[in-house]
Amino acid sequence: NAGVMQNPRHLVRRRGQEARLRCSPMKGHSHVYWYRQLPEEGLKFMVYLQKENIIDESGMPKERFSAEFPKEGPSILRIQQVVRGDSAAYFCASSPLLLLGGANTEAFFGQGTRLTVV
Amino acid sequence: QQQVKQSPQSLIVQKGGISIINCAYENTAFDYFPWYQQFPGKGPALLIAIRPDVSEKKEGRFTISFNKSAKQFSLHIMDSQPGDSATYFCAASGTSGSRLTFGEGTQLTVNP
Numbered sequence: 001n002a003g004v005m006q007n008p009r010h011l012v013r014r015r016g017q018e019a020r021l022r023c024s025p026m027k028g029h030s031h032v033y034w035y036r037q038l039p040e041e042g043l044k045f046m047v048y049l050q051k052e053n054i055i056d057e058s059g060m061p062k063e064r065f066s067a068e069f070p071k072e073g074p075s076i077l078r079i080q081q082v083v084r085g086d087s088a089a090y091f092c093a094s095s096p097l098l099l100l101g102g103a104n105t106e107a108f109f110g111q112g113t114r115l116t117v118v
Numbered sequence: 119q120q121q122v123k124q125s126p127q128s129l130i131v132q133k134g135g136i137s138i139i140n141c142a143y144e145n146t147a148f149d150y151f152p153w154y155q156q157f158p159g160k161g162p163a164l165l166i167a168i169r170p171d172v173s174e175k176k177e178g179r180f181t182i183s184f185n186k187s188a189k190q191f192s193l194h195i196m197d198s199q200p201g202d203s204a205t206y207f208c209a210a211s212g213t214s215g216s217r218l219t220f221g222e223g224t225q226l227t228v229n230p
Contacts, residue, residue, distance in 0.1 A: 004161075006161075033217060033218075035218075035220075041222065041223070042124075042207055042220040042221055042222045042223045043162065043207065043218075043220045044220070045217045045218065045219065048217050056217060059217075091161055091162070093218075106152070106164055106167070107152075107164075107218060108164075109154075109161035109162045109163065110161050111159075111160060111161045112160075112161050
């Protein structure tokens with residue numbers, strides 16, 4: 001049972017280019033979360049998606065950032081017109097359906113994509 | 119109200135000693151409190167988690183102590199080993215969704 005798969009592991013982009021980060025959740029998981037980790041800092045929530053739906057995007061910057069989780073294929077985090085401040089590690093996590101009553105279940109993290117903007 | 123505060127920022131312990139990391143939260147709606155371990159270049163991995171209906175949970179050398187009234191919880195690593203050297207994050211989430219609010223992290227170094 002493969003874990004959460006993220007690719008690429010490392011991504012270098014020039015300022016103004018677009019970055020596309022991919023995340024394939026664990027088999028059977030229908031919830032995907034994206035987090036950003038700046039150097040020497042904790043992880044900050046960005047967006048929570050289910051298949052074809054954005055559930056919570058309160059952590060996403062208003063401009064240049066978008067995320068999707070289509071019916072088929074991986075979840076994509078897209079950053080347009082990247083700037084140096086976007087350099088960070090981006091982690092995806094997945095979890096199965098919430099238990100009845102809304103109890104939380106374990107979120108499994110991928111290895112991350114380390115984006116460097118030059 | 120969504121913050122989780124973690125201390126210390128860094129911790130150095132001798133092999134065989136006890137490592138203690140503390141976290142405090144503000145949001146009383148939080149009801150799930152996991153600890154994650156992260157090695158350099160890797161993603162966070164769940165270490166142990168607790169819900170507020172118990173005050174302590176132990177798994178091997180790792181113990182979470184939870185104080186609901188004080189809104190604090192801590193991780194104790196008994197018999198610390200050099201292989202435990204990593205960054206540890208506490209986190210919290212509520213029933214409105216599984217999004218996690220993370221502490222700032224503690225860089226643990228266990229000297230041989």
